[in-house]
Amino acid sequence: MPAPLTAQQIALYMSKRRAGSRQEVAAAAAGISVSSAHRIDAGRLQPKAAKPRGRRRPDPLAEVWEPLLLPLLERHPALTPTTLLEHLQEQKPDQDWSSLKRTLQRRVQQWKALHGPAPEVMFPLAYQPGExxxxxxxxxxxxxxxxxxxxxxxxxxxxxxxxxxxxxxxxxxxxxxxxxxxxxxxxxxxxxxxxxxxxxxxxxxxxxxxxxxxxxxxxxxxxxxxxxxxxxxxxxxxxxxxxxxxxxxxxxxxxxxxxxxxxxxxxxxxxxxxxxxxxxxxxxxxxxxxxxxxxxxxxxEHLGPLPAFRFADYELLTVRVRSTSTIEVRQVIYSVPPTLIGRQVMVRLHHDRLVVFLGSDWVCQLPRLYGASGGKRAWCIDLEHLIDALRAKPRALLHCRYQRYLFPDSRWWDFWQQLLVGGDRDAAARLMVEALYVAVRVASYALVLAFLEQAQRRQTLSLSALQQRFRVPPRCQSLPDPAIPQHLLATYDHLVPMPALCGGGSGAAAPAQTAETGALPQSLAAAGRSG
The missing domain is CATH 3.30.420.10 (Ribonuclease H-like superfamily/Ribonuclease H)
Structure with missing residues (x-):
């Protein structure tokens, strides 16, 4: 019995016939007989629909699908094949069900497609320009x-x-x-x-x-x-x-x-x-x-115009500058210029910066930091604000609460630790504060640190060497209070006009003179003594 014709053979034969080929040529090209070609042309031969393939071996889930797994799926359609397989292994531990995982996945997928809840439908959306x-x-x-x-x-x-x-x-x-x-x-x-x-x-x-x-x-x-x-x-x-x-x-x-x-x-x-x-x-x-x-x-072309000015992209805060020349904003301590101590300032809080105003006058801009979780405060210290005050009190560096944040980077901090280990802590504080002052006001951090490290290797590091290298005059000491001696009140006598007194001013005036001129004024010094 000859093999049945396939749909591909019939389609190829028909395409050849539409192209103008004779029946015999088209049948030979399609690999079919001339009699089959006659039946195709007469409409008496149609391709048969493929029959679904039946099961070739017994269903391995026949004993457990309907009595055990299907009721679970009907009550809880969200159950996954892996969960069902583990449940099946617990219920029937005498058999290894792991080899049926793929079979169970196909069975559950088929059941959900036919009997499970319908998934959410997504609708394609279309928008207009500028919408x-x-x-x-x-x-x-x-x-x-x-x-x-x-x-x-x-x-x-x-x-x-x-x-x-x-x-x-x-x-x-x-x-x-x-x-x-x-x-x-x-x-x-x-x-x-x-x-x-x-x-x-x-x-x-x-x-x-x-x-x-x-x-x-x-x-x-x-x-x-x-x-x-x-x-x-x-x-x-x-x-x-x-x-x-x-x-x-x-x-x-x-x-x-x-x-x-x-x-x-x-x-x-x-x-x-x-x-x-x-x-x-x-x-x-x-x-x-x-x-x-x-x-x-x-x-x-379809977008609206922009407004003439921007909307406020900051949050306004009012804070008072502490005696430490700092302000606190959202659990972060920021340094500000010392001239603002005790004053109330306005802070514009952006996501990445703080802008400080005194009244309507701009004062400074600071990078915004965010405190760590747990309520622990963070520090944002600008040495530019505090270096002059620190130079006046160099020993404050030893126990300052934000000591670590006074140093620009880890290299400076490591050098400071070496100075503390080396000997005199007070001398180390004076040297380091002066070095920071030079880096901020005279040179740069990199240049000053390079000099410090080189001088330490040569064992020539000292405060005077640092000042000589960068031509920094020593800090002037505050002048002592002057001792001003109290002057005598008699020095004011020359300010009052009066005639010369005879006999030192202690005797009685001549009657004629008294009558002529009237009572003579008394000297200030004498008045002071007589009083």
Whole structure:
């Protein structure tokens, strides 16, 4: 009995016939007989549907599927095949069921497709140009970024237009605060050059209260004010449904993978300054936006205008400067110029810096630090503020609470420890304070430290040698209080005009003279004695 014709043979024969080949030629090309070709042309030969393959061996789960496993799946459809296999091994330990793991996985998958709960349906979404922008924070987890060898905890702020895919990103110090959201969003809108109609975030605590109730009341007042300033309509996704922000959640991974590749090419994850790391991140987003430039230019025409001025991207705090020339902000101690001691200052708290004002006058800008968990205070000491006061009291270096933070780096700190071990602690304090003063006011940290290490190796290190090397005059001692002797009151007599007194002024005046001139004035010295 000849083998049945396959669908491929029939399709090949028909294609040859449509191309103009004779019946015999087309049948030979398809590998079929001429009689079969006659039946195909007459419509009397159709391909038969393949019959489903039946079971070739006994079902290994027949004894346990319906009585034991199926009731569990019907009550708890979330059970996995691995859990069911472990349960089966516990119930029937006399048999090894591990070899049936793949069989059980296929059986459970088939049952869930036919009888299990329907999964959530995802609907493809389409947005119009200028309709909506998304923003979110994300964290770089697979690589460790460091600044000068120290860990650098940070976040990435990510903004994206839904229609064109144009994106913006920047570094964020600290956590997901409103200050960070405000600065990141405003920088993104400024870089974009326009404002969409709607802004979508996830359940950021900086933007929403994350409570059940009215949607409008769920948005924080500060976030509402920010969006109103730019003419944005604020919205957020439902709690625990991250895929509603899929337009920005998925590109998080693209950004971080590109950044990791950039770091691999760079050969190091250590940076001298945050600005250097920010520049690398800007290059990543520039490369991402390059293929979207044309669509971005089209969407730019549908974006709203930017306002004339920015919304406040900082938090205002009022603090008083302590007698230690420091202020405390969010469990971090910052040094300020000593002239502010006792004064009340205004602090603009950004996510990465503090700006200090006295009234309306700018005083200084400080890098923002974040305290460690557990309520332990951190220190941010600028030696520029305190070096003059420390030079006046060099022994204060020995027991200062923030002694470690007075030194610019670990090399200076190690040298200080060597001086303490070497001998006179007071002399070591005077030498080190003078060295720090020279580094801040005269030379540089690197130059002064190189001189100290070289002089120590030559055993010629001294305070006078340091001052001579950098031409620093010795600190002037405070002048003693002058001893001013008390002068005699008689020295004032020449200020009062009077005639010369005869007999030393002790005898009685002549009657004629007295009558002529009247009573003579008494000298001040004599009056003092007579009184």
């Amino acid at each position: 909506i922008g998304f923003c979110d924070f994300t964290r770089l987890k697979r690589v460790a970024i460091t600044l000068r060898g120290e860990p650098f905890p940070h976040l990435l702020f990510h903004y994206r237009l839904a229609w064109s895919g144009w994106a913006y990103g920047q570094l964020i110090h600290g956590g997901e605060s409103f200050v960070a959201l405000s600065e990141g969003l405003q920088n993104a809108l400024a870089a974009c050059g326009g404002v969409p109609k709607e802004l979508r975030t996830d359940r950021l605590s900086a933007a929403s209260r994350n409570r059940d109730g009215s949607y409008a009341l769920d948005i924080t007042p500060r976030h509402q004010a920010l969006c109103a300033h730019y003419g944005l309509s604020a919205s957020r996704n439902n709690r625990g449904v991250a895929h509603e922000n899929g337009i920005i959640e998925a590109p998080h991974g693209h950004v971080k993978r590109r950044l990791e590749q950039k770091l691999i090419l760079r050969g190091s994850c250590d940076f001298e300054e945050p600005a250097e790391y920010a520049q690398l991140l800007a290059e990543v987003f520039c490369a991402l936006n390059a293929p979207r430039q044309q669509r971005y230019e089209q969407e730019l």
